Amino acid sequence: MFNAFLYCRDSMKKYFRHSYQFKYSSLYNNFSYSIFSLNNCCDHILCFHFPIAAYLVASPSPSAGQIRLAGSGSTRCSGRVEIYNSLRHSWGTVCDDGWWDLKDAEVVCRELGCGIALQTQWSNHFDQGRVNAFRSNxxxxxxxxxxxxxxxxxxxxxxxxxxxxxxxxxxSETLPEPTISLYSNEVTWGQGISITYSVSDKFSGGTFILQKTSGSFSQSQTSSTSSVTFNLHNVNFDHDGLYQCQYMKTSQRFNSSSVRLSVTVSFPKPSISICPVGEVTWGQTVEITCSVSTQVLGGSFTLSQIQGSFMRSQTSNTNSATFNIPNVDFDNEGLYQCQYKKRGSRREFSSPLSDSVRLSVTVRLQTPSISLTSPSAGLVWGPEGAEITRGYSFVLTCSVNSRFSSGRFFLIFSDSNITDSKPAVNNSASFSFPVAEYEHQGNYSCVYEVTVSTRTFNSTATAPITVIIKFPWMLLVSSVVPVVLLLLLVSLVVLLVPRRRRQTQQAHIHTTVTLKSCNEEDDISDEERIYLNVETLNTYRNFTKQLEGAEREETEEKR
Known part of the structure; x- marks a missing residue:
């Protein structure tokens, strides 16, 4: 009793196996010659839907792995298929009953080490065999x-x-060795490239598969010839890498060696601009914009200071990027350049450096204000300026609204070389003049000065204030009026004295006459009369002296 297998095959070459046991049959002197009914297969498939064939294979096989190609015009790798039956000790043919195809021939070529099956042939190509047919179906x-x-x-x-x-x-005797060729191993981003695969002319027909060794990229083409060309359009960095060709004939696949496709890109010089243009105020925000003309987006822009440590990178999905530099100071001064970079699958591509732009930082100070006061009320504002009375005090005050509070004010006297300075206290400084003199007369203005990072900056000068020193007329009047009044009084006395003298003389003469008349009319004693005459005479003499003195003084004054 031996083990055997019943194989059922439908018209679509689907096989189903059943196990059986059978006895040795001397009639056929073989282990595989028992006949089974098709009904043995019908319990596994629907017989009334598919025409089927049943056959039995016993193990071990009688050919024991011996196979050859024979016939007229045959070679080591082409001819009529014959197998050796070890039980009969003879060679036999294989019957092509309509089921023999390239898949069957493929196994024969592989077993013989003759490459792959190129085609199947009937016996009329290699003449008919003269031995028994040992196999079919x-x-x-x-x-x-x-x-x-x-x-x-x-x-x-x-x-x-x-x-x-x-x-x-x-x-084919030898296995196909597909070759792959590129027009150029390096292609510029966005361009196209052709990749050609080919095999020996004897392997005409088959399927060519283009694959990237890493990634999911795969394309296939069926060709009736021995070569095929794949065209890749608008290549990008995803296409960069190793490629391999697979040639598929029947069920076998044959790989070519791999080639590398390098995708490169050439960027133009970026452009760079700065806002605001020109000098930038200390503490202000600056914007520097870099842009490049390219379709290769998704890269990064790098802004760097040529002589300095400043460097920033920014990824952009467009062709430009803007860098903000807030609160600029003198460390940010200098020349700046930008560069565009894009990372490929294996390396990074960079544009040339852009032209440079200069960032200049300055401190812009507000023009201060100037004011004038006089604590002693000696100030009068006139059409030509501030009028200060000589001898009075006055004060000039400079002030400014600035974030730099540790500066210094300079008071500039435009009509001389005099310049005074004082440190700012609460953003102001006062310059005092205790006594106004004529040399203080002129134009005064203020300038504010600060030092930032060892650099000195000055504001513009204020509009000048004109100071006019006046003569102190009121003081003069208050001191001169008494003198004038005294002089007028003296003059009046001088004028009135001679007149008084004359009036006195006339009055004396009139008195004397009157006395004489009285003496004639009145009865007086002699002693009274004598005393009266003496007094009258003395009075007359004194009056005469005074009159003569007054006349002399008047004569001298006329001279």
Whole structure:
């Protein structure tokens, strides 16, 4: 009793296996010649839907792995297929009963080490065999290493299989070695490239598969010739890498060696601009914009200071990027350049450096204000300026609204070389003049000065204030009026004295006459009369002296 397998095959070459046991049959002197009914397969498939064939294969196989190609015009790798039956000690043919195809031939070529099957042939190509047909209805998947591993039946299971159906093959002798070629191994981003795959002319027909060794990229083309060309359009960095060709004939695939496709890109020089243009005020925000003309987006812009440590990078999905530098100071001064970079699959591509722009930082100070006061009320504002009375005090005050509070004010006297300075206290400084003199007369203005990072900056000068020193007329009047009044009084006295003298003289003469008349009319004693005459005489004499003195003084004054 031996183990055997019943193989059922439908018209689509699908196989189903059943296990059986059978006894040795001396009639056929073989282990595989028992006949089974098709009903043995009908319990597995629907017989009334598919025409099927049943055949039995016993193990071990009688060919024991011996196979050859024979016939007229045959070679080591082409000819009529014959297998050796170790039980009969003879060679036999394989019947091509309509099921023999390239998959079956593929197994024969592989078993013989003759490459791949190029085609199948009937016996009329290699003439008919003169030995028994040992196998028929061979069904291989194409991946088997030996014909013994395929499904088959024996001709003795059928009533008829002549040598006009002998199976033959033509093998390639060598395995296909696909070659891959590029017009150029380096292609610029956005351009196209052609990749050509080819095999030997004897392997005409088949499927060519283009694959990237890393990634999911794959394209295939079926060709009736021995070569095919793949065109890649608008390549980008995703196309960069190693490529390999697969040639598929029947069920086998043959790989080519790999080639590298390098995608490169050339960027133009970026442009750079700064806002605001010109000098920038200390503490202000500056914007520097870099842009490049390219379709390769998604890269990064790098802004760097040529002589300094400042460097920033910014990724952009557009062709420009803007860098903000807040609160600029003198450390930010200098020349700046930008560069565009894009990372490929294996390396980074960079544009040339842009032209440079200069960032200049300055301190702009507000023009201060100037004011004038006089604590002693000696100030009068006139059409020509501030009028200060000589001898009075006055104060000039400079003030400014600035974030730099530790500066210094300079008071500039435009009509002389005098310049005074004082440190700012609460953003102001006062310059005092205790006594106004004529040399203080002129134009005064203020300038504010600060020192930032060892650099000195000055504001513009204020509009000048004109100071006019006046003569102190009120003081003069207050001191001169008494003198004038005294002089007027003296003059009046001088004028009135001579007149008084004359009036006194006239009055004396009139008195004397009157006395004489009285003496004639009144009765007085002699002693009274004598005393009266003496007094009158003395009065007359004194008056005469005064009158003469007044006349002399008047004469001298006239001289």
């Amino acid at each position: 061979v069904g291989c998947s194409g991946s088997e290493t030996s014909l013994d591993n395929c499904f088959y039946a024996t001709p003795l299971s059928y009533n008829y299989c002549n040598h006009g159906q002998d199976a033959g093959v033509v093998c």
